[in-house]
Amino acid sequence: MHLSRTHWVVIKISIFLLSLTPFLLLVNDTLRDQLGANPVETLHFTLGDWALRFLCITLALTPLRKLLQQSWPIRFRRMMGLFAYFYASLHFLVYILLDLSLSWTHFIDEVPQSPYILVGLLTFLLLTPLALSSSKTIQKRLGKHWLQLHKLVYIAGISAITHYLWLVKSDISEPLFYSAVMSILLGTRLILYFKKTT
Template identity: 50%
Template sequence: MTPQQPRLISRLGKPLVFIASLLPLVWLCWLIRQGQLGANPVETLSHHSGDWSLRFLLLTLAVTPLRRLTGWNRLQQFRRMLGLFTFFYVCLHFGVYLIFDQFFDLRAIIEDVAQRPYITVGFAGWLLLIPLAVTSTHTMIKRLGRNWQRLHRLVYVIGALGVLHYLWLVKADLTEPLVYAGVLAVLLGYRLWWWTRSARIARSIR
């Protein structure tokens, strides 16, 4: 690999990831334009946006393990973008619920959050994502210092809430939500192993 190639990959990587991250939205817009949302358009919109919310969340969580396993540190530059797209698709998912399912009926939404567990955990996950999105800028990273990393560990809780939201939503075939749960378990299990290993090495050095 020539010295120019890593620079080219770095320069083209973010635009390519950005375009790829918009493809689910483009596909959804195409379905709407073609009138192919099925017999229950609101359910299709909700499931499509919800599925991609969880996928982007898992992709975001996968960046650090992949970087450590492959040694390709440039992967880290995509984590913030993937995290922001996670927030974007979660907001789209919530927007479908707010506009087309509840028609901005605040009382109905409050009752739904209080009475339906899968709505409760989904809403909690969306609320927890807001401070992570707000503090994703370089300025906020510098301002918060070490507290930034502590705050962004909420993503592990959000991941668990997202999977739980899906598991409680599905009434029949649990295959897909269980696959997501398995991927999340592997990603969190790797982090637990890494932290344990790093703490053991630090103790041995001392």
């Protein structure tokens, strides 16, 4: 796709604003007291859903580049990855600040009964170094190690799905849908890897 630098800037700004829209809508609903009977749960689950969606989008960009034989999808990979981390961070903060009220005792009490919390924390910890090392400056400093580090996103994808599956206790149709999407995305990468090595 041959576009001028100005066009790419406009497209990136538009996608940035579109990606920020779910957060702005949540802020609006919070200020207008329209989050339903359990506002903390609504915030928690909605932010988690968007974190997973952006993680899926991030993982879809490299296969999309291969499929289209175009380089432009990679232009948005860092932005989508950072938005995945942004929503994951808010998801985590809602749990720590609003669910637990910053109580370490409550956290220790909940973990043995809810192992999905540990898996969710693992996912967040896996995404953190990826977000911190996303700049081009750090990428240059790390060199080939940067590529190795960012392979953690695959483990984060699996742990995010596991977290979601363990969290939902009744209707698991939505986490199963995301499991299928994640399986396709990671499976596609495996196929591309084996094609490259053979």
